[in-house]
Amino acid sequence: MESNEVLKTIRERRSIFKYKDEDVSNENIDTILEAGRWAPSFANLQPWNFVVVKDKETKKKLYKIARRITLFREGIEEAPVVIATAVDQEADPNHFVEAGAVASQNMALAAHSLGLSSYWIGVFDIDSEKNSAEKDVIEVLGLSDDARVISLLPVGKRDQERTSERKDLEEIVTRE
Numbered sequence: 001m002e003s004n005e006v007l008k009t010i011r012e013r014r015s016i017f018k019y020k021d022e023d024v025s026n027e028n029i030d031t032i033l034e035a036g037r038w039a040p041s042f043a044n045l046q047p048w049n050f051v052v053v054k055d056k057e058t059k060k061k062l063y064k065i066a067r068r069i070t071l072f073r074e075g076i077e078e079a080p081v082v083i084a085t086a087v088d089q090e091a092d093p094n095h096f097v098e099a100g101a102v103a104s105q106n107m108a109l110a111a112h113s114l115g116l117s118s119y120w121i122g123v124f125d126i127d128s129e130k131n132s133a134e135k136d137v138i139e140v141l142g143l144s145d146d147a148r149v150i151s152l153l154p155v156g157k158r159d160q161e162r163t164s165e166r167k168d169l170e171e172i173v174t175r176e
Contacts, residue, residue: 009113014164016117017075019156028114035110036085039103039115042095048103051084051141061140062152066121069133075119077115083107083135086147095142097124100150107153119159124150 023025033050041047053059056077057073076082085107087100088108111118125132137149 009109013109013112014117014162015119016158016159016160016162017119018159019075019079019117019154021078022080022157022161024116024155024157028095028111028116029081029083029155031114032083032107032116035106036083036103039099039106041099041102042092045092045095045099047088047091047096048084048101049088049143049147050103050107051143053082053084053141054080058140062137065133065136065140066123066152068124070121075154075156076121076152079118079156081155083153083155084141085150085153086138086141087150088141088146089148090146095151096148099150100124104151104153107155111153111155115157117156118153119153119154121154122150123152124148 029052033052036048036050037046039048053062059077059079059082062082066076075174085100085104087096089096092099108118108120123137125134129135134149137152138145138147141149143149
C-alpha cells in the first residue's frame with residue numbers, strides 16, 4: 001500500500017491553519033481547480049462553481065464570518081488563496097451537498113500533492129437560515145441568492161506541522 005501515490009497523499013494530508021507569506025502560482029491554483037472539476041457527481045451533473053479569493057478585504061470578511069462557526073479559522077486571512085465551493089441545488093436537488101463535498105476533498109488532496117496545504121471550513125447550513133454564516137458568505141462573494149456554499153478551503157505553503165492517527169480498520173469495518 002505504501003507505493004500507492006493516491007493513498008500516500010490521502011494519508012499524509014493534514015488540516016493546516018498557518019501559512020507562510022508566499023504566493024500560490026496560478027498554475028497550482030488551476031491544478032487544484034481541475035481536481036475539483038473532475039470530482040464525481042450524480043449523473044455527471046457537475047453542480048459546482050468555485051470562487052478563488054485572493055483579496056485581503058474579502059478574506060478578512062470571510063474570517064469574521066468563520067469566527068462565528070468554528071475555532072479553526074486562523075488561516076483564512078494569511079492563506080494566499082481561499083477557494084469557496086458553491087453548488088447549484090436546482091441542478092442537482094438530491095445530491096448537491098455530496099457533490100460539493102467531494103469536489104472540496106479533491107481540491108484539498110490536489111493541494112497536498114503539490115506541496116501546499118489546506119483545511120476545510122464547512123459553512124453549509126442545512127436549514128438555509130437567513131442569518132446563517134452560509135448566507136453571509138454568499139453575500140460577501142456576490143453569489144446568487146439560490147447558490148449554496150459547501151466549504152471554504154484556505155490554501156498555501158504550510159507554516160506548521162501536524163500529525164494525527166486513525167482507528168485500526170478492525171475497529172471500523174464489518175466484513176460479511
